[in-house]
Amino acid sequence: MKPTVLLIEDDLSLVELVRYNLDKEGFDVIHAADGEEGLVMAKEHAPDLILLDWMLPFVPGIEVCRRLRKSPETAGIPVIMLTARTEEGDRIRGLDTGADDYITKPYSPRELLARINAVLRRVRPAYSGQVLTYADIALDATAHKVTRGGKPVRLGPTEFRLLRHFLENPDRVFSREQLLDSVWGHDVYVEPRTVDVHIRRLRKVLNDGGAQDVIRTVRSAGYALDLETV
Numbered sequence: 104m105k106p107t108v109l110l111i112e113d114d115l116s117l118v119e120l121v122r123y124n125l126d127k128e129g130f131d132v133i134h135a136a137d138g139e140e141g142l143v144m145a146k147e148h149a150p151d152l153i154l155l156d157w158m159l160p161f162v163p164g165i166e167v168c169r170r171l172r173k174s175p176e177t178a179g180i181p182v183i184m185l186t187a188r189t190e191e192g193d194r195i196r197g198l199d200t201g202a203d204d205y206i207t208k209p210y211s212p213r214e215l216l217a218r219i220n221a222v223l224r225r226v227r228p229a230y231s232g233q234v235l236t237y238a239d240i241a242l243d244a245t246a247h248k249v250t251r252g253g254k255p256v257r258l259g260p261t262e263f264r265l266l267r268h269f270l271e272n273p274d275r276v277f278s279r280e281q282l283l284d285s286v287w288g289h290d291v292y293v294e295p296r297t298v299d300v301h302i303r304r305l306r307k308v309l310n311d312g313g314a315q316d317v318i319r320t321v322r323s324a325g326y327a328l329d330l331e332t333v
Contacts, residue, residue, distance in 0.1 A: 105131040106223065107285075109150035111141035111167065112185065113159055121154065124212040125219075138162025142170055145177045149281035152219060155202070157186035165200055172201035175324075179275040181226045183218055185210075235270035237328060238317055240309070242270055251309060261286070262305045269318070269328035278325040302326055 108130050112118050115136075122132045133148055135141035137160040145153060153171070157164040164184060171177040184202040198205060203222050206215060235242045239252045244267060249256040258266065264286045268277075277285070279295040287293050302318065310316055319329035 105129055106151040107131045107133060107148065108152050108154060108219070109133050109135065109141065109144055109148060110154045111135045111138065111144075111159065111164070112154065112156040113137060114156070120212070121215065124216065128216055130219075136160070138164065138167045141167055142177075145171060145180060146174070146278075147280065148284050149176070149277060150180060152223060153180055153182045154215075154219075155182050155184050157184055168200045168202055175276050176278070176281070179226075179272055181222045183222060235267065237270050237273050238330060239314075240266075240270070240317065242267055251314060256308055256311075258308060259304070261301050262308065265301055265305055266309075269326075273328050274330075276321050276324050276327040281325065298326075 106129075108125055110118060110121055110132055112121070112134070113136050118134055122134070125132050133144060133150065135144045139161045141153075141155070141159070142162065144150075155164045155167055159167065162170075164186070168182055168184065171180065171182060181203040182201065183204045183206060185206055185208060187208045203226065204218050206218055235244070240256075241250045242248075242263075247263070249258055249263065249266065265282070268282070268285050279298040282298050283293055283295060306316060306318055309318075317328055317330065319327045321327060
């Protein structure tokens, strides 16, 4: 699956430059032109990373970052702030608000790509080729194998992608719509209730033999991989 980057930026020339360079590197770039739209898109699309400009119409970037961190749906999404502010106090303020990294303008496409990859490797082990683990579950994306308690688990392709997505984002709640976008893709039409079917299948296989359920159903919100269920 292509990693999705949400770019919240009102400078359209910069948007096109970033989109062009990230497209070449295999990223799926979606765009919001102001802070309000960015907050909505972050919840709707559950991107893998957000590039967030400081100076935005309606809601400034620093406030967008603060709201992202307060919402359970977006709290775990890594954020890189983009800004022309160079003072140390501004950088500290951005990081204290919850940004994972901070890039001052102007910046080169190579630097931006390097920062994005560094943050993704740090917060999402799958991007560094490691085996994903949670409790007694292990997923090897390269070998396409899953084990639980050391025993092989046989999953269908959709259940495998679904589990991988949960393992990349442990403890984070995803709505059905967010899972559809992340696991099935933005351009595929699937009924939201289809997610429930595949969650049930995933649970049945993972819990075979009486293993405890690690997928939590959050009423009116969605699903999460959550050790509180254990």
